[in-house]
Amino acid sequence: MKMIMRWFGEGNDAIPLKHLNQIPGVEGVVWALHDVPAGEVWPENKIVEVKEQAESQGLHIEVVESVNVHEDIKLGRSTRDYYIDNYITTIERLAEAGVKVICYNFMPVFDWTRTNLYEELEDGSTALFFENKKIQNMDPNELVRTISKNSKFTMPGWEPERLEQLSSLFEQYKEVTKEDLWGNLQYFLERVIPVAKANDIKMGIHPDDPPWSVFGLPRIITNKEDLQRFIRLVDDPYNGITLCSGSLGANPENNVPDIIKQFADRIHFAHIRNVRTYDNGDFIETSHRTEDGSVDIYKVVEAYHESGFNSYVRPDHGRHIWGETCRPGYGLYDRGLGIMYLWGIWDSLQRNTKGE
Numbered sequence: 001m002k003m004i005m006r007w008f009g010e011g012n013d014a015i016p017l018k019h020l021n022q023i024p025g026v027e028g029v030v031w032a033l034h035d036v037p038a039g040e041v042w043p044e045n046k047i048v049e050v051k052e053q054a055e056s057q058g059l060h061i062e063v064v065e066s067v068n069v070h071e072d073i074k075l076g077r078s079t080r081d082y083y084i085d086n087y088i089t090t091i092e093r094l095a096e097a098g099v100k101v102i103c104y105n106f107m108p109v110f111d112w113t114r115t116n117l118y119e120e121l122e123d124g125s126t127a128l129f130f131e132n133k134k135i136q137n138m139d140p141n142e143l144v145r146t147i148s149k150n151s152k153f154t155m156p157g158w159e160p161e162r163l164e165q166l167s168s169l170f171e172q173y174k175e176v177t178k179e180d181l182w183g184n185l186q187y188f189l190e191r192v193i194p195v196a197k198a199n200d201i202k203m204g205i206h207p208d209d210p211p212w213s214v215f216g217l218p219r220i221i222t223n224k225e226d227l228q229r230f231i232r233l234v235d236d237p238y239n240g241i242t243l244c245s246g247s248l249g250a251n252p253e254n255n256v257p258d259i260i261k262q263f264a265d266r267i268h269f270a271h272i273r274n275v276r277t278y279d280n281g282d283f284i285e286t287s288h289r290t291e292d293g294s295v296d297i298y299k300v301v302e303a304y305h306e307s308g309f310n311s312y313v314r315p316d317h318g319r320h321i322w323g324e325t326c327r328p329g330y331g332l333y334d335r336g337l338g339i340m341y342l343w344g345i346w347d348s349l350q351r352n353t354k355g356e
């Protein structure tokens with residue numbers, strides 16, 4: 001596996017690049033131009049700037065997360081072709097810079113959803129938490145306030161310009177069924193995948209987080225059956241998956257190792273993290289260790305290993321520990337510990353198979 005680590009950019013992340021380079025086995029950054037609104041073409045000079053910064057620290061920029069999909073594409077509005085054209089230009093520019101994988105998602109309005117970014121765990125650390133009952137009675141605007149007031153950085157997936165139009169977006173999605181969303185995804189893929197292929201960039205859709213509908217908005221990438229349908233929309237290796245163990249794992253019915261084995265050849269990017277789930281539908285993010293959560297991370301890594309997985313991996317989120325001040329979920333320390341746990345499992349599996 002090729003270990004990489006998410007970095008939000010100079011002035012937009014509390015962690016200096018050189019610290020990422022000091023984590024054993026980290027070879028690149030997962031990045032994006034977070035200040036470019038969804039739907040706009042990424043400027044070449046800004047792409048080159050990040051490339052130079054990363055490479056000066058010995059890190060590559062082969063994986064981008066995310067090139068966000070404009071809502072008009074998800075809504076299937078008549079303006080979608082304009083935004084898809086822009087998306088395509090961005091793909092071409094990223095290929096030019098040496099990018100190999102683009103992660104994106106197709107969730108209406110909200111990206112990941114949590115009710116508390118700093119829920120306390122037994123050991124005094126804090127982590128992202130989803131309280132099922134709370135969300136059911138919550139006004140979406142209140143959720144936006146909770147997420148944005150908690151962080152001094154703009155949260156990815158919660159960009160102000162998109163959220164300003166919240167009520168109008170909700171209005172427009174009233175008409176959109178799950179089947180419509182599938183159709184709009186297919187339309188997008190049919191235009192984008194051939195370009196990605198011609199530019200040797202693999203596309204990897206991120207599953208919905210959590211993998212069920214929130215605020216009545218349709219969500220379609222939630223389990224094995226959805227992924228099966230997804231890969232057939234455009235049956236080409238370039239139409240692939242960012243397999244997120246924490247997103248899918250929030251639903252105890254998803255057997256993540258099994259899903260990995262089934263789709264291994266279409267997984268271009270792995271997000272590995274653990275969550276502890278509760279019977280009432282709540283879940284909290286935990287350390288990577290299998291014992292600490294409900295997802296069997298040992299079996300997750302084993303499934304990748306057995307499948308001969310040789311693509312990119314990142315520790316997804318981490319807890320906030322040791323007094324670190326950081327982006328919610330994206331501290332240095334717990335993700336660094338997570339990486340070492342993943343390497344520990346991977347290296348021993350390697351040795352065992354080689355019989356060393």
Ligand SMILES: O=C(O)[C@@H](O)[C@@H](O)[C@H](O)[C@H](O)CO
Pocket residue numbers: 065066103104105111112156157206209244271316
């Ligand atoms: O929760 C996170 O931070 C990520 O896993 C997602 O925001 C992810 O970057 C997007 O869904 C990908 O488009």
Ligand SMILES: [Fe+2]
Pocket residue numbers: 206244245246247271316
């Ligand atoms: Fe993820």
